[in-house]
Amino acid sequence: MKKLRKVYIALIMVFLYAPIVLLVLYSFNDSKSRAKWGGFTLRWYQELFSDKVIISSLGTTLSIGLLAAVISTILGTFGAIVLYQMKRGPRNMMLNVVNLPMLNSEVVTGVSLMLLFALAKLQMGYMTLLLSHISFCVPYVVLSVMPKLRQLEPNLAEAAQDLGATPVQGFFKVILPDIMPGVVSGFLMALTMSIDDFVVSFFTTGSGVSNLSITIYTMAKRGISPKINALSTLIFGGVLILMLILNLKDMKNPDGAKKIEKVKIPY
Amino acid sequence: MKHKNLMSLPFTLWAIIFIVLPLCLIVWYGITLEIPVEYTQITLEDGSTAYKLEDGTVQTQEPWQKKAVISFSNFKRMVEPTYLKLLIRSLRVALLTTLICLLLGYPVALILTGKDFKHPSLWMMLIILPMWMNFLLRTYSWMSILENSGILNSWIASLREAIPAFDKFLSDRGVGNKIIFLYNENAVILGMVYNYLSFMIMPIYTVIEKIDRSLLEAAADLGASPSKSFLRVTLPYSLPGVLEGVTMVFVPAVTTFVISQLMGGGKVPLIGDVIQNQFGKSSDWHFGASLSLLVMVVVLAFMRGLHSIDKEEEVQKEVRIF
Amino acid sequence: MFEKETGIEVEYMVYETNEDMYAKIANGKSSYDVIFPSDYMVERMIRENLLQKINWDNIPNVANIDPRFMNQAYDPESQYSVPYTWGTMGILYNKSMVEEVPTSWKTLQDERYSMNMLMLNSPRDTIGIALIMSGHSLNATDAAALEDAKQLLIEQKPLVLAYVVDEVKDKMIAGEAAVAMVWSGDATFSMAENDELDYVVPEEGSNIFFDAICIPANAKNVSGAEKFIDFLCRADIAAKNYEYVGYAIPNKAAIEVLGADEYNASPVNNPPQEVLDKCEVFKYLGEDTKLYDQVWTEIISEY
DSSP states (O other): OHHHHHHHHHHHHHHHHHHHHHHHHHTTBSSSOSSOOOOBOOHHHHHHHTOHHHHHHHHHHHHHHHHHHHHHHHHHHHHHHHHHHSOHHHHHHHHHHHHHHHHSOHHHHHHHHHHHHHHTTOOSSHHHHHHHHHHHHHHHHHHHHHHHHHHSOTTHHHHHHHTTOOHHHHIIIIIHHHHHHHHHHHHHHHHHHHHHOOHHHHHHOOTTOOOHHHHHHHHHTTOOOHHHHHHHHHHHHHHHHHHHHHHHHHHHOHHHHHHHHHHHSOO | OHHHHHHHHHHHHHHIIIIIHHHHHHHHHHTEEEEEOOEEEEEOTTSOEEEEETTSOEESSOOOOEEEEEOOHHHHHHTSHHHHHHHHHHHHHHHHHHHHHHHHHHHHHHHHHSSSOSOHHHHHHHHHGGGGSOHHHHHHHHHHHHSTTSHHHHHHHHHHHHOHHHHHHHHHTTOOSSOOOSSSHHHHHHHHHHHHHHHHHHHHHHHHHHSOHHHHHHHHHTTOOHHHHIIIIIHHHHHHHHHHHHHHHHHHHHHOOHHHHHHTTTSSOOHHHHHHHHHTTTOOHHHHHHHHHHHHHHHHHHHHHHHHHHHHHHHHHHHHHO | OHHHHHOOOOOOOOOSSHHHHHHHHHTSOOOOSOBOOBHHHHHHHHHTTOBOOOOGGGOGGGGGBOGGGSSOTTSTTOSSEEEEEEEEEEEEEETTTOSSOOOSGGGGGOGGGTTOEEEEOOHHHHHHHHHHHTTOOTTOOSHHHHHHHHHHHHHHGGGEEEEESTHHHHHHHTTOOSEEEEEHHHHHHHHHHOTTEEEEOOTTOOBEEEEEEEOBTTOSOHHHHHHHHHHHHSHHHHHHHHHHHOOBOOBHHHHHHHOHHHHHHSTTTOOOHHHHHHOBOOOOOGGGHHHHHHHHHHHHTOO
16 A cells, blocks of 8 residues: 555656656657657757856846735735735625636736737836736735734734834834745746736737747747757756755754645745 | 725726636637628629629628638537537546646655755745756756657667567567657656646645644644554645645646646647647638637646535534634 | 847847737837837738838848848838848658648648648638639739638648647648648758658649838837848858748848758758749738638638
8 A cells, every 4th residue: 555655656746756757867868859869968958058048037037026025925915914804794705806816817818918018008028028927926915924823823913013013123023923924935936927927928929028038939939949958957956956955954854844734835 | 895895896896808808809719700791793894703792891802701600500510529529538648647646746845844854945946946947948858858760669679689588578478669658648647747746846845844833742642553643634734735736736627738748749639739720721700719718628627626626625624723 | 149249238038929919019019119010910910010220220120131132122211120030931841641742732632641731820821822722813802702711721631630820840841741731931941851741832832921020110129130130140150040930031141051052952942933923921911810710710610
């Protein structure tokens, strides 16, 4: 039985990692074709670093991702607190509104934002891309902060204020530390969503600003270049190392394990 | 009270501008049609021809402008068999995907929270990690495994060469030299299961992990068999996670378009593909918006259904605790 | 190279279809200085006042362009557009996988290539070719003609391995299918990667298309745009560009640079004149585009 369970997990892992192992292998393949193995090479990595388009779209992806994640985390946390304080009726209504974008097809989100920007006569570009990323990230932050607020002792803020703290002090000293895991996981979720997004970006960017997804999509038209495989290998390796470091830390420190665990899962 | 209202103002404003307003735009597009503007041909003083539009402007080019009028003809078009068939197929594919994800994913969450794995969070991390690779790349990678000239077919071919019995076995069953794995509905479902499996495992894992161990121990002490304590404790308590996982998989699966295009080779169009086309190639935004509204209604109805299960569950839980 | 010579930085964006680009220019308030639409889209954009007239004095290299490509029907006096590339629709086939060299569109109805052919996932192009196959004009919009084309494509559907757009190159290079319906530029690209591939414009005639360079009405840097267009018309640059994009070029001087004999040897650049005479250009269909879309959805949703 025990063996069976391990075999099952192993099979799932093979399923999840087969295409990824393949991508990594291709990035060292000295042949443009995906069907043939032409020997080991590092030239795709060299070409990757001299490709201005890829590097600049990597920059756009990262800067948009970080900015969108930071801003939507602040906005979303604030929003969750506002919602939490509302009366039941209006709160449920607002929650439904905030959840709507997650139920929508990405195409609809993308197009509706594009229509909105056109209506506001905004020039499509970095700004519109950032705004649209913030707007689809906020619901995820609200969603991950909300449960943490519900677990709060309802009178905590009042108690803090009774003890002489201003509402702002009370928030930073008492409330924020308690809901921090939710805030951090909201931030990571926003970052992940933003970095992986293709559809919404496709509709809301313009004037030569493109992120990695759009660049990959455009490049794929001429056949996926092994350069892109090299890039994903690097990203994957980077994230893997980061995660391993985080994990090793909390393995050494079993008391903290529970707390960090919530944080690590970008979901 | 005043103070609270002031606090909620910026967030409410944000929600109105970035959630409600864009949706209103979609609804507006959905219930309108564009028709050419009316105009009269006039002759200018210098004898050349010009066109006077209904709003009074005069131009020398033949009018191309359109105006929006409210019309429900798009909704009529939507219930034509062509589009209904597409919708039904999308729902079927999405439901199958969700079901397979659940059947594959639930045991994963269950096993990882069990005793066999010392560092369940490490394993969870490994399950989430593939999501950090761009999903287009992941899908392309699957294609190179499954295509006619792909890796799987070349492995099968070399196996056949090496083991004549295996070759005979396949030939007897009418299997050709190349097996077509891609370009059908199953391939699309495979692509979706791959891309969404983690979305199913994560919430279930989070919920099962939180179940109080002492409950399970108590059940065992009271003489419940492992299967019984699973049915009576773990399963009901994990239901919220299952519902969340189902939502996380079903919603994107209903509306996806890239996966069906790539894995299905354009032969398995889903409603998402058609919506995407309306906003792209066919540039009929009005019809695209109407179709989006339809999908939204279907998804909302589905969520309503799920939500009602959730509520019943909550009542049950309370009974159990006290 | 342009950036080095003039110090003007170029940022570009590629759209899958003319319609995507149109949507961005017309609705999206996106401002570009130079765009590369196809013939029927030039026609539409001229009609909708989205392009500005080109000041030919600032583009001396236009002298390099073969005059037979100027003054096309989509821009009768060549006021708004500079010819950039041209191409045809045809059949790309794998010599080692076909029984005989295809010469006709009927190849795409041949049962011998069942599950071994690729079609374009593009309503206008695929229905257009089906219209030719059933003896109609490429630009037909009457119900009877479209019904013929629809029936033909539905009957053909079980033979088709996949409906693809850009993936066609990757798949044909890898030997995924024996025959495919392609644009000539994709054919050039694939043939360069796989020697077994060859291209033919079927004898019934086909679609011939022109891609043009235009300046949108709301361009910000018109003089930069003119410099860029002039740069693209320079013989050596047009020749380099040909090697990159793979579409036939209207630039006489560049063909000299490339070597006229070698250039003309390719079936992509130089289809027989009698076939070319039968080729038609797409017209902008306005509201009738929706008919094509409707028919296409009916075809692909058939199962």
